[in-house]
Amino acid sequence: MKKLFYFFIFVLMGCTPDAETVLTEQNDGQLSETSVNAKITIRLNGNATTGYSWNFSSDSPAAYMVLKDEYEPQPHPQEMVGTGGQSVYQIKLLQEGNFTITARYYRPWEEFNPEKDKQFLFPIEVK
Numbered sequence: 001m002k003k004l005f006y007f008f009i010f011v012l013m014g015c016t017p018d019a020e021t022v023l024t025e026q027n028d029g030q031l032s033e034t035s036v037n038a039k040i041t042i043r044l045n046g047n048a049t050t051g052y053s054w055n056f057s058s059d060s061p062a063a064y065m066v067l068k069d070e071y072e073p074q075p076h077p078q079e080m081v082g083t084g085g086q087s088v089y090q091i092k093l094l095q096e097g098n099f100t101i102t103a104r105y106y107r108p109w110e111e112f113n114p115e116k117d118k119q120f121l122f123p124i125e126v127k
Contacts (some may be wrong), residue, residue: 020040021034022040022042022043023040023041023043025044027120029121030122031125032124032125034125034127035093035127036093037092037093039093040090040091040093040122041068042056042087042088044086044120045084045085046084047083047084047085048071049083051107052105053071054089054105056089057101057102058099058101059099059102062094063094064091064092064094065092066091068090069087070087071085071086072086072087072088093126096126096127097125098124098126099124099126100122100124101121103121103122105118106118
């Protein structure tokens with residue numbers, strides 16, 4: 001009975017073993033704590049029709065495996081052009097430690113310019 005009680009407390013607190021962390025620009029600079037084998041999804045708004053795209057990198061690429069790196073256009077009428085969407089970057093954490101994922105929004109054929117382009121940092125601690 002005690003095990004069942006703790007399981008429900010765990011679920012109600014949102015701490016299920018397979019819980020996925022979703023990060024957005026509101027999480028810029030905030031430490032995310034999670035565990036080995038957990039998944040993290042970063043969702044950032046953008047507009048691929050402008051030539052800009054989100055580019056992701058890390059100071060420890062061996063700490064995780066990329067599961068998804070794609071652009072999802074928002075639903076819109078077929079005749080409408082130039083609408084935005086979201087870049088979705090999903091990873092699975094492979095080892096304990098600390099690292100940071102950097103997301104940069106710029107035109108890949110131009111050099112990143114911190115004065116006009118966007119950048120978000122997502123520090124992650126894997127326990």
